Amino acid sequence: MRIEARNLDKHFRKIHAVDDLSFTVEPGRVTGFLGPNGSGKSTTMRLMLGLDNGGGETLFDGQKLNSHLPVTRTIGAHLDAKFFHPKRSAYAHLRMLGAEAGISKARVHEVLKLVGLESVAKKRPGGFSLGMGQRLGLAGAILADPQVLMLDEPANGLDPQSIQWLRDFLKYYASNGRSVLVSSHLLSEMELLADDLVVIARGKLIAAESMPAFLSRATGSAVVVRSSQSEKLSEILNAQGIASTSDGANTLVIPRQTTDRIGEIAFTNGIALSELSPRTASLEQVFLELTDSGQEYRIGQTS
Amino acid sequence: MISNLIYEWRRLWSVRATWIMTFVYLVITGLLGAGPLFLGDGGFGTQTWKGLYSTNANVLCLVMLSVVASQFFGHEYRYGTIRLTLTEFPKRERVLLAKTLLLGAYVLISTFLGWAVLGAIGTMAPQDSLSKNGSGWNLNGGEPSELWQVVLFGFSYCLIAMSITMITRNLALGIVFPLLMSSIIEGLIQVFATLAKGKMDWIVEVLPFANGTAWLTHLSDQPNAGLIFAAWVVGFYLIASALFFKRDA
Incomplete structure (x- = not known):
């Protein structure tokens, strides 16, 4: 199911929390939703679900959410x-959530088992850890096997094994043609x-x-070349207007180029290469570069 | 709409507080009904079945039901589950209707259970304390209420409690406001009105619970009491509904 968020807009008095935001979430893919603290991710998700009143609309396969029953x-x-009553058992919580779609008791048990909460199904979730709360929330989301999953920071509080499980699960979920929108600070x-991002x-x-297109935006992305003829290659590149810098013996770093282009130039000029590899920036680097000026709540500098 | 009702039914009964408050309501109803019957004449005179069945319209009983009424929205806002509810049922008018209908059903069932308790007490009461004939008396004052009035007054009281919770998004206020208004604040206003020698009479004439009780107990000097009380109930409910539709979840 394709999700189209169109011109989402939300004011909290003088604060413009969401500003004319439009994007799509494609089926069969996991779409990451990123932004600094206070950037409006959760507000956007609430707008998409119709929980908050604001401008714009969100269409699910071209129709509003409440027309899909x-x-x-x-x-x-x-x-x-x-988001659960601390004294309503995990099982009763899911039974309640299953009312609209007529979910069976067997399915509730199945989902509890899937998220690893079967042994505490009848216990009150007031004493659950953050990670267990995340699992219960996820169980509620997947209970009716929906076409779209929308998760806000689902990995918070999960241990490494659970994070890996969540990653595999969401990838598997999307691989069946369903859409997954997930926000995370990790x-x-x-x-x-x-x-997608x-x-x-x-x-x-x-x-x-x-994701690849986003990572290629980084000013730090480059091609690394190692060759015994690195000086000659540098001169040839320079003649073609391509800047390069030396990075140790026989090694060149060539920013904002592709391995295809550099490999072709080296081949044309008869230069043997012992290494030709891309150096892509990490998501964190690109994210910080692009969002630095848009940070709402900035931390102080350490001296 | 059926799924909305099933959702609310499961939400209501899966919390132990509902069972506890209903049990306490029945105990208090039983004690209030049994006290005058078993503790001798005490100036009450002979009671009738109709008068006995008016007992559970007393505020001490209704405050227990108002706790559950406030929880209809109070728990949802306190624990954030309103966002789960409105994600599952995006049409807010249906959510409100389902909650209102289920509140009505809950009050009706509780009132019937209360009557069952009172009925059992009545059959065990000393012979001279309960009569089939005569006017009897009403614990809430005035004449014994009609049975439908007991149900409607209970529902109206709970509807005000639920509405206050919706407006303030505060569970405690939904319980405390009707209780304080009916048992203390309106009484104080009436005292001030007496001291003001007629300048505040118009306020006394429009007090919600004073009018509600006057309607419930057939006070003949206040013929419009039922209408005034109904206007308050509808007013609270309409304001609460408008805010529920307009505000962010």
Whole structure:
């Protein structure tokens, strides 16, 4: 199911929390939703679900959410790890959430088992850890096997094994043609998980594109070449207007170029290469570069 | 709409507080009904079945039901589950209707259970304390209420509690406001009105719970009491509904 967020807009008095935001979430892909603290990610998700009143609209396969019935077969959302009554058992919580789609008791047990909460199904979740709360929230989201999953920081509080499980699960979920929109502050995790990215800062769209395209925006991306004829290659590149810098013996770093282009030049000029590799920036580098000026709540500098 | 009702039903009964408050309501109803019957004449005179069945319209009983009524929205806002509810049911008017209908059903069932308790007490009461004939008396004052009035007054009281919770998004206020208004604040206003020698009479005439009780107990000098009380109930409910539709979840 394709999700189209169109011109989403939200004011909190004088604060423009979400500013004319438009993007799409494609089926069969995991879309990461990134932004600094206070950038409007959660508000955007609430706008998409119709929980907050604001400008714009969100269409699910061209239609509004409430025209897809039952809604829980269309979308499963997990917005907070503490959205449950502390004295309603995990099982009863899911039974309640399963009302709209007519979810069976067997399915509730199945989902509890899937997220690893079967042994505490009848316990009150008031005593659950943050990670267990995340699992319960995720269980609620996937209960009706929806076409779209929308998860806000689902990896917070999870241990490394659970994070890996979540990553594998979401990739598997998307691989069946379903859409997954997931926000996270864990950039290294997002780099492993997301196919596409939507990046916002101060409520405005910074980027909405595939992960490789986003990473290629980095000023630090370059091609690394090692050759016994590195000096000659540097001269040839220079003659063609391509800057390069030496990075140790026989090694050149050539910014903003592709390995295809450099390899072709070296081959044409008969230069043997012992290494030709891309040096791409990490998601964290690119993210920090692009969102630095859009950070709402900036931390102080250490002296 | 059926799924909305099933959702609310499961939400209501899966929390132990609902069971506890319903049990306490029945205990208090039983004690209030049994006290005058078993503790001798005490100046009450002979009670009738109709008068006995008016007992659970007393505020001490209704405050227990108002706790559950406030939880209809109070728990949702306190624990954030309103966002789960509105994600599952994006049409807010249906959510409100389902909660209102289920509140009505809950009050009706509780009132019937209360009558069952009172009925059991009545059958065990000393012979002279309960009569089939005569006017009897009403614990809430005035004449014994009609049975439908007991249900409607209970529902209205709970609807105000639920509305206050929706407006303030505060569970405690939904319970405390109707209780304080009906038992203390309106009484104080009436005292001040007496001291003001007629300048505040118009306020006394429009007090919500004073009018509600006057309607419930058939006070003949206040013929419009039922309408005034109904206007308050509808007013609170409409304001709460408008805010529920307009505000962010």
